[in-house]
Amino acid sequence: MSTPSHPPRKRERTRDHLGTVAWALFEQFGYEAVTMEQIAAEAGVARGTLYNHFPVKEAALALALHEQLASDLSPLMHKVMARRSLQTRLAGILDASAQWWEAHRDYAAPYIRYRFQALGDGQQGQSDSDMLAVYASLIEQAQAKGEIRDDIAPPLLASHLHFLYLGAVLRWLENNRLSLRHELAQVLAFFMAAAMASGR
Structure with a gap:
């Protein structure tokens, strides 16, 4: 049976x-x-x-990209986890991610379109990036150490970070003169400022 x-x-x-x-x-x-x-x-x-x-080609692309990105960034995670703070850990991930996207720019526009379309359609699960789980885990560890505010659940903070990330990639696609590494550095600075702000 x-x-x-x-x-x-x-x-x-x-x-x-x-x-x-x-x-x-x-x-x-x-x-x-x-x-x-x-x-x-x-x-x-x-x-x-x-x-x-x-149901659409973009969904296949999203899965393929998530798997490829996770595979390519996985050797980085040991080095990232050796860093002590959430900010330096996220900086390592986002910097490597920027380099990865710069090498795969042709995929970025259809991927971003699909992600925001999936959001509008209320789709969950299949389109979710594995990085959300990574972000949530790092955020939870930082909250346990008192490094950042703990009045917002880690998955929600991870989701906020991920959509800031997607917005940065979108801006980079719209303007060839922008540096994705710089855009993601700004995302991290903005996110950390909000994450360290008192919830009271």
Whole structure:
């Protein structure tokens, strides 16, 4: 008898496989050139299966980007955790993230559009970045040390930080003269000022 958790695991494996295939195609042919039909064919699944996991191409991109970003930034996390303060830890993450986006600029516009569209549609879960969990964990640790205010729940503070981050990427996309590293440094300064402010 199969366990109740088996179907979700199978679904997750299929979704991860589709995301991996989509990323390989995006890297080979460019995001705009790749179609959903190509992704389904390359992954060896019916189009209906693909659309069941990703109703639009941007959803496949979001998953692929989150997995790639997490993979590329994961070697950094040991160094980040060796830093003592929330501000220096976040600075390390955001600086590395800026460098990553500068190397993957072509993906940024469709990703940002999708994230804000998903927000407007009230979609949750699939589009959430793994970085939200990282931010929340770092924030919770900082609150426990009395480093920042503790009257706001870590997931909510993490969400505020993440949307400030997305806004900075959007500004960078709109103006080629901007430095994303500088924009994210400003985001961090703004966030830390608010996070350290007294809630009373």
